[in-house]
Amino acid sequence: xxxxxxxxxxxxxxxxxxxxxxxAGAIPVSGGTDVMLHPPAQAADMVDLTVLPLAxxxxxxxxxxxxxxxxxxxxxxxxxxxAIAGGVVATMLVEVGSPxxxxxxxxxxxxxxxxxxxxxxxxxxxxxxxxxxxxSAHTQSLAGFxxxxxxxxxxxxTSITIPEPPARSGSAFRKFSRTAFELAILNCACRLDLDDxxxxxxARVVVGETPAVAASxxxxxxxxxxxxxxxxxxxxxxxMAAAAVPARSDERATAEYRxxxxxxxxxxxxxxxxxxxx
Amino acid sequence: xxxxxxxxxxxxxxxIDPGECVMDxxxxxxxxxxxNGCDRGDCGSCAxxxxxxxxxxCLVFAAQVDGSEIRTVxxxxxxxxxxxxxxxxxxxxxxxxxxxxxxxLMTALDLLANQPDPTEAEVRRAxxxxxxxxxxxxxxxxxxxxxxxxxxxxxxx
Ligand SMILES: Cc1cc2nc3c(=O)[nH]c(=O)nc-3n(C[C@H](O)[C@H](O)[C@H](O)COP(=O)(O)OP(=O)(O)OC[C@H]3O[C@@H](n4cnc5c(N)ncnc54)[C@H](O)[C@@H]3O)c2cc1C
Numbered sequence: 001x002x003x004x005x006x007x008x009x010x011x012x013x014x015x016x017x018x019x020x021x022x023x024a025g026a027i028p029v030s031g032g033t034d035v036m037l038h039p040p041a042q043a044a045d046m047v048d049l050t051v052l053p054l055a056x057x058x059x060x061x062x063x064x065x066x067x068x069x070x071x072x073x074x075x076x077x078x079x080x081x082x083a084i085a086g087g088v089v090a091t092m093l094v095e096v097g098s099p100x101x102x103x104x105x106x107x108x109x110x111x112x113x114x115x116x117x118x119x120x121x122x123x124x125x126x127x128x129x130x131x132x133x134x135x136s137a138h139t140q141s142l143a144g145f146x147x148x149x150x151x152x153x154x155x156x157x158t159s160i161t162i163p164e165p166p167a168r169s170g171s172a173f174r175k176f177s178r179t180a181f182e183l184a185i186l187n188c189a190c191r192l193d194l195d196d197x198x199x200x201x202x203a204r205v206v207v208g209e210t211p212a213v214a215a216s217x218x219x220x221x222x223x224x225x226x227x228x229x230x231x232x233x234x235x236x237x238x239x240m241a242a243a244a245v246p247a248r249s250d251e252r253a254t255a256e257y258r259x260x261x262x263x264x265x266x267x268x269x270x271x272x273x274x275x276x277x278x
Numbered sequence: 279x280x281x282x283x284x285x286x287x288x289x290x291x292x293x294i295d296p297g298e299c300v301m302d303x304x305x306x307x308x309x310x311x312x313x314n315g316c317d318r319g320d321c322g323s324c325a326x327x328x329x330x331x332x333x334x335x336c337l338v339f340a341a342q343v344d345g346s347e348i349r350t351v352x353x354x355x356x357x358x359x360x361x362x363x364x365x366x367x368x369x370x371x372x373x374x375x376x377x378x379x380x381x382x383l384m385t386a387l388d389l390l391a392n393q394p395d396p397t398e399a400e401v402r403r404a405x406x407x408x409x410x411x412x413x414x415x416x417x418x419x420x421x422x423x424x425x426x427x428x429x430x431x432x433x434x435x
Contacts, residue, residue: 001317001336006297009279009341033337036299037318046296048342073331077392098407100322100385103331104338181406 003039010047015054015156019133021047022154030069030109033101054108054158057081063163068108068156072096072119075107084162085126085191086276088171092122092189095175107160111142114151114213116183121208122173123162124216125189131159143216166201168194170273174265184209185253188265192229192273200224205241205269207262211250217241220266229274238267281344285309286353294340300326301335304350311351311380315409322408325381326350332388334407351380354387362425362432363387370421374412382408386422394430398423 010026012018022028026045029035035046054069057078064080072093075081082090096102096118110119111130123142131139134155142160145151165171171191175184187208195201203224205217220240227233247258282291290307301324304312315323317336324335327349354361363383366372373379382405389396389404396404401419410418 002295002299002302003297006295009296009339029339029342031337032339032342033319033334036337036339039297046339046341048339050342094403097319098322099388099404100325100332100334100407101319101337103388104328104333179406180403 001036003036005040005043006046007043008045010045011051012047012049015052015133015158018047018049018052019135019156021045022156023135025154028112028156030106030112031071031104032109033105034109034113049108049156050106055106060161061163063161065159065161066107067159068111069106070108072102072105072107072110073099076102085165085169085171088122088126088173088189088191089162092118092173092175095173095177095180098181108157111160112151112157114146116209116211117213118173118175118184118187118208120146121187121189121206121214122171123160124206124214125171125173125191125204126162126165127204128163129161130157131161132157146213165191166193168196168198168277170276172269172272172276174268176261176265183252186210186258186261186265188262188269190266190269190273192224192270192277194229194277199226199228205237205266207241207245207266210245210247210258210262211252212246212248215246217244217266219244229270229277231271231274234267234270234274237270238263241266279341281340283343283345284347286348286350292340296339296341298340299336300328300333300338300340300343300348303340304335304348309350309352313377313380315377315381319407320409321378321381322385322405323378323381325384325408327384327388330388330391332385349384349387351383354383362428363390363422366421366425366428367418370417370424372413372417372421378408378410382410382418386425389422390426390429394426394433396423396426 026047054067056067076093128142175187191204193202203221205220208214242263245262247255249255313323315321319334319337
């Protein structure tokens with residue numbers, strides 16, 4: 001789709017020049033798969049981030065750091081990404097669109113876009129941190145980044161870091177959609193860390209596409225903490241999540257349907273984790 | 279703005295609009311095998327290899343492919359004849375109207391370059407972003423699996 005209102009396509013010599021351009025109103029472009037579908041309302045410059053050395057994956061403090069212009073396909077093919085958190089990131093990535101999309105879409109563009117995402121719930125459940133530059137470099141939790149609405153401010157995301165969860169930890173992801181290629185009607189990512197008595201030391205329960213980007217079910221997480229991972233605890237947690245989820249209706253599903261799905265997906269994720277940790 | 283790129287082995291220079299997509303550029307340059315089905319990344323009819331990986335040409339800015347190498351379905355045939363992906367598609371009856379075929383073959387080419395021995399499920403997953411509205415998927419999937427076998431046999435002599 002060729003689009004109107006693009007005044008110039010700038011190839012910045014370095015990150016500083018790219019940030020300066022973005023702060024002056026230019027639109028950052030990575031894979032461009034989303035920019036192309038949302039043309040600017042008025043004439044604007046675009047800044048090509050793919051010319052900057054922002055792609056690549058490296059081990060970092062026991063976890064993995066992924067440069068912003070790394071494609072989803074490159075992530076999917078990387079053994080460190082495949083290994084992290086029992087493989088939940090890779091499990092999720094194969095359900096993002098199609099190979100044609102993943103070959104072009106980048107993790108930085110995906111996170112900056114900040115909506116309708118299978119990726120964000122998983123990264124939130126794994127306590128990922130994001131690094132960005134708005135004239136100076138900052139690192140903060142991905143949860144804080146969205147809570148503060150940073151993705152709507154002029155900045156350039158440079159990397160995302162996924163820490164390796166503790167030894168006795170399990171993670172799971174479920175996407176519910178008509179086909180894997182389609183956007184989710186609802187998705188869910190959970191992570192449970194167990195202590196040495198096999199009680200839940202920490203819990204993450206994130207529900208996405210409610211249709212808001214992702215909702216951390218804080219009350220459910222608090223409820224799970226300190227409890228054993230039994231079928232009864234799982235059923236109660238799933239019911240609590242269904243009651244608390246900020247579900248809304250849109251063209252893909254009603255709020256009621258999303259609440260029912262929340263209960264099912266949370267239960268399935270937690271059950272999968274329980275089976276894995278048994 | 280001006281860019282230079284290689285299309286099916288031929289170096290091309292083009293004056294482009296900064297908001298132009300690769301699909302429109304390629305068609306403008308004469309590569310009309312690159313089809314415009316949906317213009318929004320849903321159907322895969324415009325798939326081409328961009329520096330070795332299959333992408334939706336409708337979702338890529340032409341301004342970002344300066345210096346890149348693009349392959350369309352027109353590059354598949356060699357002096358030796360049709361590429362196995364092409365003749366198995368014909369033999370299996372995987373082509374009816376043929377509109378989706380160029381994109382589907384380039385998507386399959388990417389798959390087989392990275393996974394020479396795919397399962398049927400892997401082929402189906404690879405075609406997730408390729409829509410066919412007349413033949414369906416059974417015959418294209420069978421054709422791609424046969425092509426994979428032929429390519430492996432050719433590689434191992
Ligand atoms: C057909 C189709 C199917 C899809 N299916 C799914 C799906 O099933 N699941 C799913 O989760 N997603 C899906 N998506 C969304 C897709 O994952 C995103 O479009 C893609 O990840 C965006 O990445 P990009 O590099 O192309 O971003 P771009 O289009 O380059 O940018 C997206 C946004 O981020 C800004 N930006 C880009 N890079 C940066 C940066 N480094 N720092 C700051 N801002 C930046 C841009 O200005 C723009 O606002 C689908 C999209 C399409 C088109």
